[in-house]
Amino acid sequence: MTPAKTSLRHPLCAALAAAALVAAGAAAAWTVATAQTHQHQQAAEPDKGGWLVKLGPDARTEATERQLRGFETTMAEVAYRYGEMYWGGMDGNWGYAAHMHEELGKALELGLERRPEYRKSAETFVLKTPLPQVGEAIKKKDTALFKQRIEGLRAACTGCHAAEKHAFIKIALPTVRRNPLEKP
Numbered sequence: 001m002t003p004a005k006t007s008l009r010h011p012l013c014a015a016l017a018a019a020a021l022v023a024a025g026a027a028a029a030w031t032v033a034t035a036q037t038h039q040h041q042q043a044a045e046p047d048k049g050g051w052l053v054k055l056g057p058d059a060r061t062e063a064t065e066r067q068l069r070g071f072e073t074t075m076a077e078v079a080y081r082y083g084e085m086y087w088g089g090m091d092g093n094w095g096y097a098a099h100m101h102e103e104l105g106k107a108l109e110l111g112l113e114r115r116p117e118y119r120k121s122a123e124t125f126v127l128k129t130p131l132p133q134v135g136e137a138i139k140k141k142d143t144a145l146f147k148q149r150i151e152g153l154r155a156a157c158t159g160c161h162a163a164e165k166h167a168f169i170k171i172a173l174p175t176v177r178r179n180p181l182e183k184p
Helices: 003-044 057-068 072-091 095-114 116-127 132-139 141-165
Strands: none
Touching: 003 132, 057 095, 072 095, 072 141, 095 116, 116 132, 116 141, 132 141
């Protein structure tokens, strides 16, 4: 072999070796990527046999009602919204207070849809007068009126609890903030 052929052969071998290494690396990377994608796709698939689907159609309503736990989850949400509405009004964050007022009303309506036996008391004590009156004070952006109306709502809620044989639940004005909102 001539020296010219030998000097040409080394760079060609080096280039072929480099190309082979790049191809092997690409193949390995592709294999890992497709394996990960395959795992993620399998994990992301919904469980087609979830707890509710596994139940017969006749048992699903009762199971859903059990998960919602009567009216207590409604009351937990109402308590949260009441506190947030209170702090919104006290801070003069009227948009937030209005939002919480609206959401409190929705939570009550949805709860009463599930538990209609509480509707008469809810309408008598809360829905017809005190809750709309708080909404009016919020719309007027009147802190003094808001304080008066929130006190009326607080008393009405306590009365509603007493009418439903839960007199031990006496609503107070909130003392602790649950959300770290900036004051306007």
